[in-house]
Structure formats: structure tokens, C-alpha cells
Amino acid sequence: MKAEIVTPKKSIAEYKQYDKFLLAVDCIIFGFDGEQLKALFIKRAFEPGLGKWSLMGGFVKHEEGVEEAAQRILNQLTGLSNIYMEQLSCFGEVDRDPGGRVVSIAYFALINITDYGDELMKEHNAKWFDLKKVPNLIFDHKKMVTLAKERLQQKVANHPIGFALLPYKFTLRQLQSLYEAIYETTIDKRNFTRKILDIGILNKLDEKEKESSKKGSFYYVFDEKKYRQLDKEGMKLI
């Protein structure tokens, strides 16, 4: 009836009896090159798995939160801050890392692919891979990538996070290409335009993009204020 009968009281000191673990953060970084959805992998510079492709990652430090750690690692490797980032899942199989018992918390991040400079690319031996052509990755990283892609698809259907993958201003065609890449499908131009504009989170600029067509297509920007009004419940985007 009372707790004392069965479960012995324990003091804070007794936390010490429990096992401790190395905690890693691994980041699936998505980018979009205008045609394909890409992920960023690095050639691993240390054992185990030296020379193999791997997600960007690092170890959590004692004095930082797990979320902070992910931000720090993303920042270290991309030079970017305020990256859109979301926790994916925690991977804790006993043998997932041959180098030791490491529990990894996977995050996925969305960046504008042009923000990631060549210097950092070379410095970290990083490379963008088409998501349809993911190379062999160490440990359980491929599982992480697969899961991340699924989550991105789910999320992007109801939340306009996809904009994080595009430049500040973009055309409706670029946005459509992005959704087509994420869902590996084709979308009718008219239906897409109507739906996305009806949501009311895009502002049309006077300016046109003139690279990819003679007529030129209008730039739009994402309207964060209008977005915030709608965000809470999620909106139907696709």
C-alpha cells in the first residue's frame, strides 16, 4: 500500500550505482540544389570507420544540453547558426558502434545549400549526396538517413519548414521542384500554385528571376508573420 513496503528508499548518491554512457549527436543535414534533395556526409577522419562516409557528429559534453550539443556540432561543421534542426530519434543498440558503447541522438537539419561554403567542405572532407544515391555509411547511419527522410516528408506536409532549404527569395517553380524532390513525385503546376498561394504565407516580390527562362518568374518570400498565425495547428501544405 505504501511505497516503503516494496521499494527501498534511495538517496541521490545511489544514482552512482548506475551505468554511464557515451552520448553522441549525429546530424542528417539536408540541402536542395534546385533539382535533387541532398544530404551532407563526411569522410571520417578517425577510427573506427576511418575513410568511410559518415554523418556529421560529435560527442555531447557534460556541461551542455543535448540540443545545445547538436547546435554546437552543426555550427562547427557548417559555420552556420540558427539552423533549422529537429530531433529525430535516439539510437541505442548495444553494438551500434564498434568503438564502444555509444548512444547516439540523431538530429536532422535543413540548410540552404549555397550557404555551405567550399572551404568548410574541403576542410571536413564533406560531400553532398543525392538522396537516391546514398553511399555506404558507417554503423547505423543509413538507418538514420532513411528515417530522417521519412520524417522530413511527414513534417513538410503540414509545416512550411521546406523554406529553410531555399534561398531567401525563390520562385514558385523552385518551391515546386523542392516538393517534387522531397516526395519523389511530380505535381501539377496549376494545382500547386493555387494551393500554396491560398495558404497565404508567401509574398510576391516585384523582382523576377531571369536565369532559367526568358520570360522570367517572380520571386516570392516566405512571410514569417503570417506563418506564425497559422503555425500552431499545422496547415495542410501538400
Next chain:
Amino acid sequence: MKAEIVTPKKSIAEYKQYDKFLLAVDCIIFGFDGEQLKALFIKRAFEPGLGKWSLMGGFVKHEEGVEEAAQRILNQLTGLSNIYMEQLSCFGEVDRDPGGRVVSIAYFALINITDYGDELMKEHNAKWFDLKKVPNLIFDHKKMVTLAKERLQQKVANHPIGFALLPYKFTLRQLQSLYEAIYETTIDKRNFTRKILDIGILNKLDEKEKESSKKGSFYYVFDEKKYRQLDKEGMKLI
């Protein structure tokens, strides 16, 4: 250009330089009493937080995977195995547990409320709480519960996991009540019946439930085979 230039090689031994953490598992256990969606909390039997309401939890052991740990803890506390369980999120704020730096992986689980016996209830000082009347919980457990409820709502819209909250055979009214409780809404009886039967994962029995009405209402059972055919993509349930 090559990894060696910038990043020094590291040996496995160097994993040792990184910090280690206590890893906990906390479980949000949902149940349904026919009217309300409930969650199971226990009165904590040790410090910190002795005597306060808390989620069921425990520490991960070195020789087990995180998922295994969650199953073990659920089994210890409920006596049940093969519980429907899903990882929710990892909580890793530095100060989340005043007893030490503990990173917690939250799982949510669905059980048939009648499977959880009185003895275990007393043994662990556990109690079912209406989800609309969650008591104060230790640490960040309330955040976990809130998130778990949101995830349950999302998940249940496309996957028939709700059946895990019901007995083997149930009436359409019970099933409807469950959905009404999960979404805190009311549903039209005719629309609900039509939709759920159209999906084709329920089998009608000849038997009637006679407790709650004079006419009696037919029992149905969940058809796992039919379900598996549809599962992959998820189905629209609500």
C-alpha cells in the same frame, strides 16, 4: 583536401576522453477506461522527488540496448510483455534532474487498462490519471506527457494502434469513445461507423455486449492480417 591535413587521426582509445552520462528511460503509459484517456503515474519512492508523482522509469544498463531497457522497465512495472511502445524523444537539458546529469529517453506505451492488475498498482504506488487532470509531475515529466499525447493523436490518425488500448473484442461504440477521448471531440456515430468499417480491418463477431444497453451491440475484433496489407503506407483513419 585530405582528411589528414586538418583532422588528426584518433584511436578508439580516444573515445575515453569524452564525457559519460546516466541514461534513463521514462514511460508514458496510456490506458482507456471506456470514457477517458488515462495515463499511469507512480508515487516516487526515492529522492530526488520522493513522494511526488512521476512517470515510470529506470536506468539503462550497460549490457542492454535502449529499446530493450524500455521493454524491461515496462515489463517490471506492469507485468506485461509485448506492449505497444514507441520512442517519443530524448530529453537532455543539463538541469532536468536535480539528482544529477541524467539524459532521459521517453517512450510512450499503450496498454489495455484492465490488464494492469491491482496488486502491481499497489506494489508500485501507481495510479491512473485522467489526461485532462494530470497532477504535478517531477522534473520535465509533464512536458513528456504533453508531447506524448500530441504524438498519440498524430499517430492514431493514420495507424490503428488505438486497438492496443482496448480489449480483444470491443464494440464500435467503445472504439468511437476511444477516438473521442484521444481527440477530445465528439464524432458522428454514422460517419464514424461507415468510415471505420470501410477501412476493412474489423471483423464482426456474432456475439453481443449486453452490459451497456438493452439491445446490445455487436463485438468486433481487429483483423491483423488485413491490417498488415494496409499498414505500410499508413491509412486514413480519422
Next chain:
DNA sequence: ACAAAAGTGTTGTCTGTACACCCATGC
């Protein structure tokens, strides 16, 4: 006979989808 819950169909509205032509411009 009546109270209490079970069961069952139809209609209007909305949402999604399919589909084709003209427009503006650079070459």
C-alpha cells in the same frame, strides 16, 4: 408501454485532381 442505446442513408459542400492554352521574352 417506455426508456435507452444500437443501428442505419441521403444530401450538400468542400477538396483534390486532371487537364490545355496564351503570355512574355531572348535569341
Next chain:
DNA sequence: GCATGGGTGTACAGACAACACTTTTGT
């Protein structure tokens, strides 16, 4: 003047939401 991608409207079909009466049976 023609080739290229940009922009726009309509019609049909399926999904969803609103709505009320009859059935069964225990008391």
C-alpha cells in the same frame, strides 16, 4: 518569328460533414 518556361481557370469526382428516425429489449 520561334523556342522556352511562366502563368492561369474549369469541370468532374471523391471525401467529408450534417442530419433523424426505426429497432431491440429489459424493466
